[in-house]
Amino acid sequence: MKKLLVIFTALLLVNCNTAPPVDSGEEPVESWREQVSDRALELENADSLAGVKIPILKSSMFAKWGKPSIEVSSRGGYRLMYADPTKPFTCLLIYGYVKPLPAIKTPPDAPGGEKINSGSTTNVAQKWRNATVKGKNVRWFQESLSSAAHGAYFSTEGFPLSGPDRRMGYYRIVTEGAEENFRARLRTLGW
Secondary structure, three states: OHHHHHHHHHHHHHHHHHOOOOOOOOOHHHHHHHHHHHHHHOOEEEOOOOOOOOOOOEEOOHHHHOOOEEEEOOOOOEEEEEEOOOOOOOEEEEEEEOOOOOOOOOOOOEOOOOEEOOOEEOOEOOOOEEEEEOOEEEEEEEEEOOOOOOOOEEEEOOEEEEOOOOOEEEEEEEEEOOHHHHHHHHOOEEO
């Protein structure tokens, strides 16, 4: 009887440990958006990148646009924003994270599209677009359409990169402006 009880307990523990994870009901895209938003709220203006715990990915756009604005988080992440001083709604943002963003299988729908009922719009399904950052293939999508308040935004999903010192960081690149400039701006990235 004792042997049977040990086997039953072992089977119960194995079953509990291998049970599928509980589905929270949250869509992967919504989880991704929530984490992007939460991490942005953690950022504070800074004069330097002191305290950043990952390799610092930056852009050579400073040669044209000047020094980027800097924001850092207490967790060791950062955001650099390079803005064209001559053209509003034209910028490049580099987000560096200590931990990865949730993975998403398909890109979020692009907001906008055909008008319905004289003003409402639908969301337009997108396919991933691909580009290269520091030799790594990354996927990107249109995050939003342009409006009177801002230009169109294009974003990579979160992706890992190993810096020159072999430390790992997780990055997301966002550009505001014309879609045709996205790949060109990605080519300006370096350590």
